[in-house]
Amino acid sequence: xxxxxxxxxxxxxxxxxxxxxxxxxxxxxxxxxxxxxxxxxxxxxxxxxxxxxxxxxxxxxxxxxxxxxxxxxxxxxxxxxxxxxxxxxxxxxxxxxxxxxxxxxxxxxxxxxxxxxxxxxxxxxxxxxxxxxxxxxxxxxxxxxxxxxxxxxxxxxxxxxxxxxxxxxxxxxxxxxxxxxxxxxxxxxxxxxxxxxxxxxxxxxxxxxxxxxxxxxxxxxxxxxxxxxxxxxxxxxxx
Numbered sequence: 001x002x003x004x005x006x007x008x009x010x011x012x013x014x015x016x017x018x019x020x021x022x023x024x025x026x027x028x029x030x031x032x033x034x035x036x037x038x039x040x041x042x043x044x045x046x047x048x049x050x051x052x053x054x055x056x057x058x059x060x061x062x063x064x065x066x067x068x069x070x071x072x073x074x075x076x077x078x079x080x081x082x083x084x085x086x087x088x089x090x091x092x093x094x095x096x097x098x099x100x101x102x103x104x105x106x107x108x109x110x111x112x113x114x115x116x117x118x119x120x121x122x123x124x125x126x127x128x129x130x131x132x133x134x135x136x137x138x139x140x141x142x143x144x145x146x147x148x149x150x151x152x153x154x155x156x157x158x159x160x161x162x163x164x165x166x167x168x169x170x171x172x173x174x175x176x177x178x179x180x181x182x183x184x185x186x187x188x189x190x191x192x193x194x195x196x197x198x199x200x201x202x203x204x205x206x207x208x209x210x211x212x213x214x215x216x217x218x219x220x221x222x223x224x225x226x227x228x229x230x231x232x233x234x235x236x237x238x239x
Contacts, residue, residue, distance in 0.1 A: 007033070008041035010052070014059050015097045030055045064119040065098045066234055067091070068215070071114040072223035077105040087114060090224055103127065104188055104212075112137070112209035113217040115237075116226070122238065126213065132166070132186040136211035137193055141179045142203040145172050149200055153183070157196045163189065165196060178205065213237060 011022045011031070019041075025031060026041040032053045033045055045052060052059040069087060071077070076084045079101050087102055103115040103123045117123060126133050153170035166186050174180035183193055194204045210217050214236040221227065229237070 004044035004046055006041070007031070007038065007043050007045050007052070010045060010047055010061055011041075011054060011059065013063075013097060014054075014061055015094060016054055016059070025055065064122075065095060065100070065117065066119065066122075066229040066237075067095065067100065067116040067226050068218060068221070068229055068233075069114045069116055069226045070217060070221035070223050071106050071111055071209075073109045073111055076108050077102040077114060084108065087116065090226060091116065092226065106209060107191060107194070107207070110207045110209065111223060112207075113212055113215065114209070115212065115215065115229075126237075127188065129187060133213045134184050134186050134211070135188065135209060135213075137183045137185075138173075138208045138210050139181050139183055139193060139197070139204055140206035141181060141197060142205050143177070143179065143201070144175055145170070145179045145181055145202070149202070152200060153196065157199050159189070159192075159195045159199060165189070165192065168196070182210075214239070 007026065008019050008022045011017070012019055016022060017025065023041045027039055029037050029039055031038055033043070034051050047061045047063065052061075069090060071087055074085060075087050075090065078084075078086045079088050080086065088100060091100060098118045100116045100118050101123070103117060103126055106112065106114055115126070125131060150170045150172070153168045156165045156167050158164050168186065169184040171182045172179065173182060185192060189195070193207060197204050215229070215233055218227070
C-alpha cells in the first residue's frame with residue numbers, strides 16, 4: 001500500500017494548479033474523495049487507491065515521470081542556473097509540476113540523449129559508479145584516429161588529473177582530417193570523453209550522446225524536442 005499524502009500535494013502534483021489555487025477549489029466543495037465532498041485540503045489520501053474527483057473529473061495520479069530530451073547545444077544540464085539557460089527551460093508546461101531533474105550531465109555544447117525524471121531512485125541506479133552503465137557517444141575529432149588510439153581507449157587512459165579511466169571502446173566510423181567515431185564509456189567523469197581524446201592530442205569538435213544503457217536516442221526528436229518514454233523503453237531502462 002502506498003503511503004498517504006496530503007490531498008493538496010496530490011492535486012498539485014497532478015498539474016491541477018498551485019497549492020493556493022487548489023485550496024480555494026477544495027474550499028468551494030469541488031473536490032471529492034471516494035464520493036464524499038471534502039473541504040479541507042490538508043486531509044491525507046492514498047494515491048492510486050482512493051478515487052479523487054476534481055471539479056467532477058477523476059484525477060489520474062502519477063508519482064513519477066520519465067522524459068527523453070534531445071538536448072541541443074547552449075543549455076546546461078541543471079535545474080537552476082543564474083547565468084546560463086538550463087535544460088529544464090525546454091520542458092513543456094504540462095510537465096513542469098513534476099519537479100524534474102536531469103539524470104547525469106551533458107556539457108553545455110554537447111548534444112543528444114538526456115533523461116529527465118523526478119524518480120531519484122532510478123537516477124541513482126543509473127549513475128551509481130558500481131553499476132557501470134554504458135554511455136554511447138557520436139564524436140567528431142580534429143585529426144585521424146589510428147589503431148593505437150583504439151588500443152589506448154581499450155586499455156584505459158590517464159586523464160590530466162592522473163585518473164585512470166576504465167576500459168572503453170572506440171570505433172572508427174569515418175577517417176579524415178575530421179574523423180567520426182563512436183565511443184562507449186562506463187563511467188561519467190567531468191568532461192570525460194573530451195579529456196580522453198585530449199590526452200591523445202585529439203581535439204573534439206562535436207559530441208553527441210546517442211544511448212545510455214539500453215535507452216537509445218529517438219532520432220526523430222529534433223534538438224530541443226522532448227517526449228515521454230514508452231512503457232517498453234522504461235522497462236528496458238529499469239533492467
